Amino acid sequence: MRAKTAGSWARYERSQRSLAGGVSSGLRRSARPYPLFYERGAGSRIWDVDGNEYLDFGLAWGPLILGHAPASVTAAIVEQAGKGLTFGAQHELEYLVAEKLTAIVPCADLVAFSNAGTDVVNVALRLARAVTGRPKYLKFEGHYHGWGDQALVSYRFGVEHPVGVAGPVGKGQLPHDHVLVAEWNDRAAVEELFGTHGAEISMVACEPLLANSGCIPAEPGFLEFLREITTRYGTLLLFDEVITGFRVALDGGQGRYGVTPDLATYAKAVGAGTPLSVLAGKREYMDAISRGEVVHAGTLNGNPLALAAAGAALEELSEPGFYERIHGLGNRLRAGLEGLLRAKGHAVVTTGDGPVFQVAFQETAPRNYRETMAADKGKYSDFAIGLLNEGILVLPDGRWYISGAHTVADIDATLAAAGRAL
Ligand SMILES: Cc1ncc(COP(=O)(O)O)c(C=O)c1O
DSSP states (O other), rough: OOTTEEEEEEEEHHHHHSSSSSSSSSSGGOOOSSSSOOEEEEBTEEETTTTEEEEEEEEGGTTTTBBBBBBBOOOOHHHHHOOOOOOOOOHHHHHHHHHHHHHHHHTTEEEEEEEEEEHHHHHHHHHHHHHHHHEEEEEEOOOOOOOSSSSSSSSSSTSOOOOOOOOOEEEEEOOOEEEEEEEEEEEHHHHHHHHHHHEEEEEEEOOOOEEGGGGGGGOHHHHHHHHHHHHTTTTTEEOOOOTBTTTTTHHHHHHHHHHSSEEEEEEEEGTTTSOEEEEEEEEHHHHHTTTSSSOOOOOOTHHHHHHHHHHHHHHHTTSSSSHHHHHHHHHHHHHHHHHHHHHTTTTOOEEETTEEEEEOSSOOOSSHHHHHSSSOHHHHHHHHHHHHHTEEEOTTSSEEEEOOOOOOHHHHHHHHHHHOOO
16 A cells, blocks of 8 residues: 555645644544545545555544535535625524424434534533533543543543543543443443432433444333433433434434433534534423523524525435435445455454445453453454555545435445455
């Protein structure tokens, strides 16, 4: 790969001289052989600066639900750009997109716009503290809720870290004594935490499908259990749908899994590749923002370019059959990869839901983050670089995304390439 990507290496070296770490988001540094530089994308494909073409299953870590540069979305952005990039004031697209979202998302009586998932998780945490008057919140190990001080807790850690003990991910984070953590799918631990701290817990936050650590579904009844216990204790329930939102279904995890939270956060797919995030929630809570009691601010919030993109994307995502199609493609690819790898004698499991799934070299499907540690990550990394060499781009952590631009022919070409990569 190094010989084929010499142009990327030269640019990466240059970039590191002026850009901290040579990348714009820390996680990108883990790419092998080194972070590649891309020139353009179209549909399911992306081209690097050395002219190599890849079928893209990373999709910019999820946002590109319609693939690269979808025509309707780019046209809407170009049209809006001609009228103004941002106003820092009200415009029609705000309520037009808000009306679409409140019609689609079960928990959304009201929405608020920001630019990144991290922003809206932070507002959700603040809102929950404000409306309950309680200081703490409960999250699950391995769930990622952005890189804010309060959210970036118990996400990546080693097997030696004690169960249920909250820990920051990096240096310089504020103390996290307000964060309670449990293992995903562990009802008894949640019951116990509520038994001890119930009167102090403002919110329970989770990804309704643990996409960030192994694409691990909630076990049957677990989301219903979270709904029940939070209601019992007067605690808010947040579904962080930054990945599941507009991906596993038009109405996201809450629609697909049939449990309605009090608040939900969206980013990635909702903007189809533009910086848009959404906090959605029940009126009784969101009204604290309406009244100005809880501060939600941001110079570029509700910016017209992102909302033009979202408006166009939501039209396409709402077309009948869209989600059936991407689920079908995801299932075909997942089953094909699993069959191929097992036939070659590899212990492999795949987990997830249709257009977002995980491939891991381990014996049994994990039910929480700790169980994902049994996977052979080095082997996956070698597989990923083998795929790259065959023109298939995947994320380094084992998660695969499908877009509406992928085709059956793309999936079959990928399976053939995977056979060669092995
Ligand atoms: C579930 C979840 N929540 C929050 C975030 C943070 O979103 P952003 O990277 O847009 O700040 C992410 C990002 O990957 C995510 O996957």
